[in-house]
Amino acid sequence: MTRVVVGGSTGFIGRHLLQKYRAEGREVITISRSDADLCWADQAGIDAAVDGAALVVGLAGKSVSCRYTAANRAEILRSRIDTTSALSTAISRSSAPPPLWINSSTATIYRHAEDRAMTESTGELGTGFSVEVAAAWERALMADALPATRRVALRTAIVLGDAGVMGPLRRLARLGLGGTQLDGRWPVSASRRTAGTAHLPGARGGRQRFSWIHVDDVLGIIDFLEQRPDIHGPVNACTPTPVDNRTFMAAVRRTVGARIGPPIPRWMLELGAMGIRTETELVLKSRWVLPATLIDAGYRFRRPDLGEALRASTLA
Known part of the structure; x- marks a missing residue:
């Protein structure tokens, strides 16, 4: 069996997966809101695609790079739970269930x-809106009894590559705005505290940790x-090889040849x-975050060096 079903195929990781699998000659069926073989409303089509597949990969979900308004929060959650539930339903109905389902977390x-x-x-789970969404996403992955299908929740860090976070960071660095991002005090409304979207002051001096991965390693994993x-x-x-924010932003500046990058305070x-x-x-x-399971299993990272990963991202 070589068929792969990719949900959320138009996103950053999804596009890289499609290119890879098609180059390998695997049959790929895509699901997305648009520009795909199937849409998420077509449950019968998803059922047929999943039945007999070798692998299902779920990547769908509204980007979290937005303001956490009530409408956006609802869509961030809905887009993850509904698409994951659609894949779970399809697998539960399969006469030949896929042996592996990898879903984003x-x-x-x-x-x-x-x-x-x-x-x-x-690891200890956190609190707040983002954590609640992640936990609900993983519950949806594990909700149904699927004894023939192994399930993996891929708890992905910030992904480096030719799209995603790197485009804006490179532009900021070239403009002289690629300095250390400093935490500090900022007024927080009661409504944001209630919604779990308030970021309270944390690490000082740009020492907040930055766990990352290059898209080539996402595919390798x-x-x-x-x-x-x-x-x-x-x-x-x-x-x-996680770093802190100071180290990461300095590496970004070196990658684009930016000489200047003063620290950016919280208010800015x-x-x-x-x-x-x-x-x-x-x-x-x-x-x-550290990848203990992958390290213990013997996975060899393709791009573990931050400088090399950033250069690869710039040239991609």
Whole structure:
């Protein structure tokens, strides 16, 4: 069996997967809101695609790079739960269920960590909106009894490559705005506290941890998991070489040849986030995550060096 079903095929990782699988000669069936073989409303089509497939990969979900308004929060959650449930329903109805279903999750499920790294077995879950979404996403993955299908929740860190976060970061660095992103005090409304979207002051001096992975390793990990039937449950998809924000932003500046990059205080970050309609949590939360399951299983990272990964991202 070589058929692969990719849900969320038009996103950054999805596009790389399609290119890879088609180059390998595998049959690929795509699901997305548009520009795909199937749409998410076509449950009968999804059922037929999944039945007999070798692998199902779920990547769908509204981008979290937006303002956390009530409408956006609802769509972030709905887009993950509904698409995951559609795949689960299709697998439960299969006469030949796929042996492996890999579904996206996020390393943001862990708490803000400045004291130690989070692994699959020792990590502590955090609180707030982003964590609640991640936990609900994983519950949807595991909700149905699917005894013939192994399930993996891929807790992915920030993905580097030719799209995603790297485009805006390179542009900022070239403009002289690629300095350390500093946390600090900022007024938080009661409504944001209630919604769990408030970022309270954390690491000082740009010491918030930055766990990352290059898209080439995301693809490599998915291949690795196909060959390792003993691995299931949550898997941290990140390099074993996390850095802090100061180190990361300095590496970005070197990559684009930017000589200047003064530190950016919290108030500037907040105003900038409002302007480009995103949230400062994405750069100020300390994500310190290690891929213990992959390391123990013997996975060899393709791009574990940050400088090399950034150069590859720039040239891609």
